[in-house]
Amino acid sequence: MEDIKHISSPEDLEKLRQEITAKREPSKPIISVCVSTGCIALGASRAMEAFKAELKKEGLEDKVEIKETGCLGFCEQGPRVIIYPEEICYFKVKPEDVPEIVSKTILGKQVVERLLYMDPTTGKRAKKIEEVPFYKYQLRLLLENNARIDPKNIEDYIVLGGYRALAKSLFEMTPEQVVEEVMKANLRGRGGGGFPAGLKWETTRNAPGEPKYIIINCDEGDPGCFQDRSLMEGNPHSILEGFIIGAYAIGVHEGYVYVREEYPIAVENISTAIRHAEEYGLLGENIMGSGFSFRIKVHRGAGAFVSGESSALMTAIEGKVGEPRPKYVHTAVKGIWDKPSCLNNVKTWANIPLIILKGAKWFRSIGTEGSSGTNIFSLVGKVNNTGLVEVPMGITLRDLIYKIGGGIRGGKRFKAVQTGGPSGGFIPKEYLSLPVDFDELTKVGSMMGSGGMVVMDEDTCMVDVAKFFIDFLLEESCGKCIPCREGLMVLSNVLNDICEGRGKDEDIQTIEDIAETMKEASLCALGRTAANPVFTSLNYFRDEWEQHIREKRCPAKVCKALINYYIDPKKCQACLLCLRECPVEAVHGGKDQVHWIDQKKCDKCGTCYEICNFDAVKKLSGEPIPPPPPEGTKPIRKRGK
Amino acid sequence: MKIVSLKINSKDIKAEEGTTILEAAKLVGIEIPTLCHYEGLEPYGACRVCSVEIEKKGRSSIVAACCYPVEEGLRVITRSLRIDKLRKTIIELAAVMAGEDATGKIRSLASEYDADLSRFRSRVPMEPIKCILCGLCVRRCIEANWDSAIGFAGRGVNRRVVLFPEKAGICSTCNYCYVVCPTGRISSAYGPDPPFPFIDDVLAGRK
Numbered sequence: 001m002e003d004i005k006h007i008s009s010p011e012d013l014e015k016l017r018q019e020i021t022a023k024r025e026p027s028k029p030i031i032s033v034c035v036s037t038g039c040i041a042l043g044a045s046r047a048m049e050a051f052k053a054e055l056k057k058e059g060l061e062d063k064v065e066i067k068e069t070g071c072l073g074f075c076e077q078g079p080r081v082i083i084y085p086e087e088i089c090y091f092k093v094k095p096e097d098v099p100e101i102v103s104k105t106i107l108g109k110q111v112v113e114r115l116l117y118m119d120p121t122t123g124k125r126a127k128k129i130e131e132v133p134f135y136k137y138q139l140r141l142l143l144e145n146n147a148r149i150d151p152k153n154i155e156d157y158i159v160l161g162g163y164r165a166l167a168k169s170l171f172e173m174t175p176e177q178v179v180e181e182v183m184k185a186n187l188r189g190r191g192g193g194g195f196p197a198g199l200k201w202e203t204t205r206n207a208p209g210e211p212k213y214i215i216i217n218c219d220e221g222d223p224g225c226f227q228d229r230s231l232m233e234g235n236p237h238s239i240l241e242g243f244i245i246g247a248y249a250i251g252v253h254e255g256y257v258y259v260r261e262e263y264p265i266a267v268e269n270i271s272t273a274i275r276h277a278e279e280y281g282l283l284g285e286n287i288m289g290s291g292f293s294f295r296i297k298v299h300r301g302a303g304a305f306v307s308g309e310s311s312a313l314m315t316a317i318e319g320k321v322g323e324p325r326p327k328y329v330h331t332a333v334k335g336i337w338d339k340p341s342c343l344n345n346v347k348t349w350a351n352i353p354l355i356i357l358k359g360a361k362w363f364r365s366i367g368t369e370g371s372s373g374t375n376i377f378s379l380v381g382k383v384n385n386t387g388l389v390e391v392p393m394g395i396t397l398r399d400l401i402y403k404i405g406g407g408i409r410g411g412k413r414f415k416a417v418q419t420g421g422p423s424g425g426f427i428p429k430e431y432l433s434l435p436v437d438f439d440e441l442t443k444v445g446s447m448m449g450s451g452g453m454v455v456m457d458e459d460t461c462m463v464d465v466a467k468f469f470i471d472f473l474l475e476e477s478c479g480k481c482i483p484c485r486e487g488l489m490v491l492s493n494v495l496n497d498i499c500e501g502r503g504k505d506e507d508i509q510t511i512e513d514i515a516e517t518m519k520e521a522s523l524c525a526l527g528r529t530a531a532n533p534v535f536t537s538l539n540y541f542r543d544e545w546e547q548h549i550r551e552k553r554c555p556a557k558v559c560k561a562l563i564n565y566y567i568d569p570k571k572c573q574a575c576l577l578c579l580r581e582c583p584v585e586a587v588h589g590g591k592d593q594v595h596w597i598d599q600k601k602c603d604k605c606g607t608c609y610e611i612c613n614f615d616a617v618k619k620l621s622g623e624p625i626p627p628p629p630p631e632g633t634k635p636i637r638k639r640g641k
Numbered sequence: 642m643k644i645v646s647l648k649i650n651s652k653d654i655k656a657e658e659g660t661t662i663l664e665a666a667k668l669v670g671i672e673i674p675t676l677c678h679y680e681g682l683e684p685y686g687a688c689r690v691c692s693v694e695i696e697k698k699g700r701s702s703i704v705a706a707c708c709y710p711v712e713e714g715l716r717v718i719t720r721s722l723r724i725d726k727l728r729k730t731i732i733e734l735a736a737v738m739a740g741e742d743a744t745g746k747i748r749s750l751a752s753e754y755d756a757d758l759s760r761f762r763s764r765v766p767m768e769p770i771k772c773i774l775c776g777l778c779v780r781r782c783i784e785a786n787w788d789s790a791i792g793f794a795g796r797g798v799n800r801r802v803v804l805f806p807e808k809a810g811i812c813s814t815c816n817y818c819y820v821v822c823p824t825g826r827i828s829s830a831y832g833p834d835p836p837f838p839f840i841d842d843v844l845a846g847r848k
Contacts, residue, residue, distance in 0.1 A: 304796070321793075326686040326708035479800035481687045482773065486734035489798050490761045497764070510761075517730040520703045521689040 007281040008289035010167040013158070020159045028065060029106050030084040032147050033093075035068040036233045037226070037265055038075030043094065047079050050095035054102045064106055067156075070146035070234015071226075073376075073388030074134055077117065082129065082147050089129045090115040120384065121406070133385070137403045139366070140390045141374050142350050146234035151269045154276040157237040163282055165353035169245045170290040173356075178249035179205060182352065184360035186372045191217055191308070191345030192420060192449040193525070194371070194438035200342055203332040205250045207340035212252045215317070215336075215343040216243055218259040218266065219301050219308035222421035222450040223472070227376040227388055228346040232259065232266035235350070236273035240296075242352030244283060247294040250342055255294065258313055260301040271298055305476035309524050310335075310343045312478070323478045324524035347376060367393030371437035375448070381417075381455035382409045391436075398432040401455055412457040416540070420449025422469045422476075423529035425536030426462065445536045447529065461558035462541040463548050467495040469533040477526065484527030487518040491534065500561040503549035508538065553622025560604045563621045567608070569594045571616035574635040578608035578617065588628070594635050596628035647715040662706040662717055663691055673706045673719050674728065674750055676735065676823045677775035682784060684708045688735070688775055690750065692727050694718040703727065725754060732756040740769030744825035747773070771826040774800055778818035785815050 007013050033039075033048050048068065055061050072080060077091035083105050090101065090112065097115060104110045116125040117132045126132040129147075149156040157163070169178050183198030204212055216239060220228040231239060247255055257274075259267055274296050277283035285293045299317050306312050307322035314336045316322035335341025351373060355363050364372045371393040377400065380386045384406030391400065397417060401407070408414050416426040419436070425446030427434065434440055438448050456465065474488040491514055494507055515531035522528045538545060547553045554562040567578070567587075572594045579587040579595055586602040589595035597608070609617040643658040649666050656665040661684060663673050676688035684707045691706040696716040706719070718724065732751050736758035739747050743758065751758050762769065774793070779802060782789040790811040794803045 326684070326705060328704060328709045474797060477797040479774065479795070479797040481689055482731055482735050483689055485774075485797060485800070486737045486761070490734065490737060490764050493764045493766070510764075513726075513730050514734070514761075517727055517734070521692045521705075521727050521731060523686055523689070523705075 005280065008286075010171050010288065012281075013163055013167055013288065016155075017158055017161075020155050024159070027085060028063070030065045030067055031101075031106070032067045032069045032082040032084060034071055034078060034080040034147070035265075036071035036075075036230060037263075038071060039078035039080055040265075042075075042078040042092075044079035046095045047081070047093050047098060050098035051102070054098050058102060058107075060102070060106070067150050068152070069149060070151055071143075071230035071388070072129070072135075072147050073143060073230065073390070074132070074385070075387050076385075077387075080147075084148075087128050089117070089127070089132070091117050133406060134387065134389070134404055137395075137399060138390050139374050139392050141354055141366075142231060142238070142347060142376060143234070143388065143390050145238070146230070149235055149237075151234055151236050152272050154237060154273070154280060157235070161357075162237055162353075163241055165356040166241050166244055166282065167288060169248055169356055170288055170292060175205070175249045175251060178245060178356065181360050182249070182355060185355045185363040186360075186370075187348065187351055187355060187363065188371055188438055189345060190347035190351070190375060190451070191310075192447060192451075194448055197344055197348050200332050200344070201246065201250050203330060204252075204340045204342035207333040209334075209339050211254055212250065212339055213336045213341040214243065214246055214250060214252045214255045215313070215341060216255070216257045216259075216346055216349055217308060217310070217313060217343055218257065218263070218270075218346045219313060220260065220263075220346075220450065221303075221305035221308050221476070222452050224380045224454065225378045225421065225450045225452045227378055227451055229263050229266050230388055231346050231350055231376075232263070233269050236266075236270045237277070238350045238353060239270070239346055240273055240277055240283070242349035243296070244277075244287065244294055245352050245356060246342070246344070246349065248292050252342070253294055255296045256317055256336075257296060257298045258301055258307075258317065259298065260303055262303055267298065267300060274298070304478070306478045306524070306526050309526060311524065313343065314341055321478075323480050324526070326523065368435060368437045370439045375436075375451055377436075377451045377453045379405050379453045379455070381453075382412065382457040382460075383407065383455045384409055393437040394435040396433050396435055397427065400436065400453065401432070405455065408455070408457050410457075412459065414455070415458050415460050416456045416462065418446070418454040418456070418465075418469075418533070419452065420447040420532075421452040422472045423447075423526065423532050424449050424452065425532040426456070426465070426540060427536070428540040430540075445539060446532065449529075459556055459558070461554055461556035462537045462544050463495065463554075464499055464556075464558045466533045466537040467492070467499055470495055470530070473526070473530045477530070481523035481527060483518045484522045484524075484530060487514045487522075487527070488530060490514055491531070495534075498545070498548050499554075499559045501548075501552045501559075503552075505549065507549060508542075508545060511538065547622070551622050555621070557619040557621050559621075563604065563619050564599060564625050565597055565602060565604060565606070565609055566618050566620050566625055567595050567597055568616045568618055569596070569629040569633060570636055571614050572635055573614050573616070573637065575613065577611055577613070581607050581611055583607065592634060593631075594629050594633040599625060645711055645713040645715075647711050647713070647717065649717040650719055656711045658711070660711050662693060662695075662704070662709045662711060662715075665711050666706065666717070666719060671719055674753070675707060676746060676750070676773065677777060678707045679777055679781065679821055682777070682780045685776055685780065688773065689731050690728055690735075692724060692731070694721055694724055729754040729756045733758065733760045735773045736760075736762050736769075737765050738770055739773050739824045739826075740771055743769075743771060746823040748825075770801075771824050772802060773824055774802065775823060776802075777821040777823065778802060781817045781821045782811075785817050786811050786813055791818070 005016050079093050081090045081093045179201050187197045188194040218228045309324050310331050311327050312322045312324040367373050374390050374392050376390045389404050416428050418424050418426050470491050474492050477484050479485045515534050518531045557563050586598045644655050646655050673691050675691045677685050686705045686708045692703050693706045733756045741758040741762050788811050790808050
């Protein structure tokens with residue numbers, strides 16, 4: 001960006017777009033390397049350096065462009081590289097693969113087969129990204145451009161039509177018309193609550209009090225969720241554009257980006273984007289010559305799960321401890337310093353330019369009647385393909401888990417899926433055909449939440465997993481109100497008792513009483529939803545709870561206190577492996593003698609179970625442990641061993 | 642000031658806009674129990690004992706009376722089976738920290754709502770600290786001294802009231818903090834004696 005163009009009219013923007021387009025040669029090869037957090041962790045920086053060195057060596061520096069781009073969501077297959085204009089997509093690229101990519105693909109226009117994605121079920125290789133099953137069924141409106149844009153280069157965004165929606169809003173629409181369009185699009189808050197964004201905008205617009213504020217919520221505290229981070233790292237200008245349009249529509253001149261400190265790349269990229277937008281006249285005083293002014297400050301969060309809650313977040317912006325406060329008067333009316341404050345999630349803001357450009361009618365044609373558009377889910381757990389998936393609202397859980405997720409890992413059976421983060425509910429297999437949208441998820445006792453989706457297989461104990469999430473929320477509760485703080489504390493202890501075989505008959509009643517109280521009387525949404533995992537686990541898997549409490553048995557064989565390890569003498573080959581590896585020397589027997597476990601010594605670490613090559617170690621729960629074999633019992637040798 | 646009409650239990654009431662349900666109820670002699678509320682201090686909404694049922698546009702929900710502002714046409718029910726059960730459970734939960742032998746307001750509420758103070762207490766291995774973190778002492782201190790010698794530290798179950806050593810000089814030994822304590826935590830330890838300089842030991846929460 002040698003000479004910065006200050007844009008002072010929509011015509012300037014179009015002129016700049018044409019100039020940039022003219023400057024770029026469509027046939028010039030581009031190597032797009034993902035440098036988002038996930039791929040960086042897998043070594044993308046080293047691959048990047050290797051590309052630079054290789055191009056230098058080959059004297060191709062001027063003929064080939066390297067682009068540092070954002071996340072496409074299939075992080076487990078990273079580092080991801082796409083070669084344009086052919087759009088050849090390589091996964092798991094290591095520095096040693098780089099010379100081959102340059103010589104074969106860049107120079108020879110051939111494909112390096114082994115770096116293409118291979119479908120594990122069919123063995124077929126996918127050349128382009130759309131051919132990868134993980135992407136085939138997605139509809140990527142928000143994430144699409146992440147591979148084409150260098151987030152630090154505003155021209156990359158402008159050349160793809162960026163800031164056109166802002167120009168349209170400022171020069172062809174009144175603020176009321178913009179609000180009206182968002183209202184008609186029925187865009188619901190992507191932070192999880194699903195409150196209609198247009199309605200919130202209108203409330204803040206009409207609320208008395210000046211100055212007013214608007215906020216981007218990028219606190220994203222849910223474990224395993226990184227949609228907001230990926231957008232902010234990969235395409236910050238799309239969020240900014242939506243934000244500025246919102247400021248114009250609501251009539252606000254001051255905005256905050258609340259982004260967690262743990263997202264250094266997101267903080268850097270959004271800050272750079274703000275600076276560039278200001279330099280280009282797209283932000284700050286007199287935006288694009290329209291007379292409208294808007295300033296943005298970046299506020300870095302100190303890292304508390306509860307700070308994602310809107311009133312807690314606003315308290316944090318005020319410089320106090322991020323704790324929720326009563327919201328009977330909406331924050332849209334009384335927010336930061338008791339002034340009207342409109343807060344929306346990253347994804348909500350990023351949808352705005354699309355709605356303005358393509359219209360509310362187009363937006364409503366995607367998704368379901370009650371929930372329009374797409375949403376980004378973070379699909380994790382026991383599925384074959386994990387990562388970020390953007391799909392139209394209303395896709396069934398089955399399609400998400402089996403078509404995109406590629407089914408359950410290791411051919412196991414599906415047991416449940418938790419949607420919406422740690423305080424979301426568990427949805428059992430009876431509801432696999434459930435269309436995923438705001439209302440349907442609520443009906444079955446879960447929620448959209450942050451868009452988290454944790455898939456669980458038959459080896460998951462539903463009591464244990466409920467305890468896991470209750471413990472997470474116990475750690476993250478701010479501790480202000482009694483139902484949430486003490487309720488989680490007691491729940492955690494009762495669940496612990498049940499998992500350790502000390503459950504009592506009245507425990508289910510105790511849990512239900514507390515869960516009900518938390519749901520109805522807690523101060524904020526964290527407390528009100530915190531009991532969801534327990535509620536749904538009790539609703540859909542009650543027999544498992546009763547087996548834990550009455551029979552002291554864990555059917556999934558997870559709860560340590562309720563299981564025993566046992567070596568099947570018919571299968572043991574006396575290989576000495578478990579005997580040597582057992583950290584507490586609980587395995588007896590010897591060379592050519594069948595092994596057995598001393599139950600008094602065993603601390604149930606599961607090492608023997610994990611390492612046995614002959615499937616001889618079993619987990620028992622609620623059944624008698626057979627006595628050890630007589631001393632000196634010889635193994636029954638398998639043929640060929 | 643605008644006047645709105647609402648109904649609390651069977652009584653029709655007129656109240657100024659901006660009044661809370663708790664204040665409006667008090668005007669007509671309806672008591673709603675509280676633990677973290679103190680007249681003159683800003684509503685805090687932490688104990689949730691003042692939870693009441695409201696009906697608005699045909700939809701019923703539970704809100705904290707100390708914070709919820711009255712509205713035209715609002716219907717409030719301050720006691721019902723649902724509310725009594727909620728209050729009973731909340732008091733039983735409060736006893737986890739207050740202890741089954743807590744005195745003061747919490748004890749009288751327990752008998753009114755038939756709450757068994759040992760019900761949940763016995764499930765938590767931690768020692769009770771006789772403090773429910775209602776924050777009254779902290780907020781009252783700010784009110785009396787324009788600043789606070791004491792405040793909250795820690796998050797969640799580790800939350801506790803502590804003395805800020807660098808602010809110890811603020812303590813004017815006004816004794817307000819133990820006057821407002823609903824569990825008898827401060828007064829039972831020191832009676833009418835000024836809490837300073839032992840306030841940290843007295844108010845220290847969970848370790």
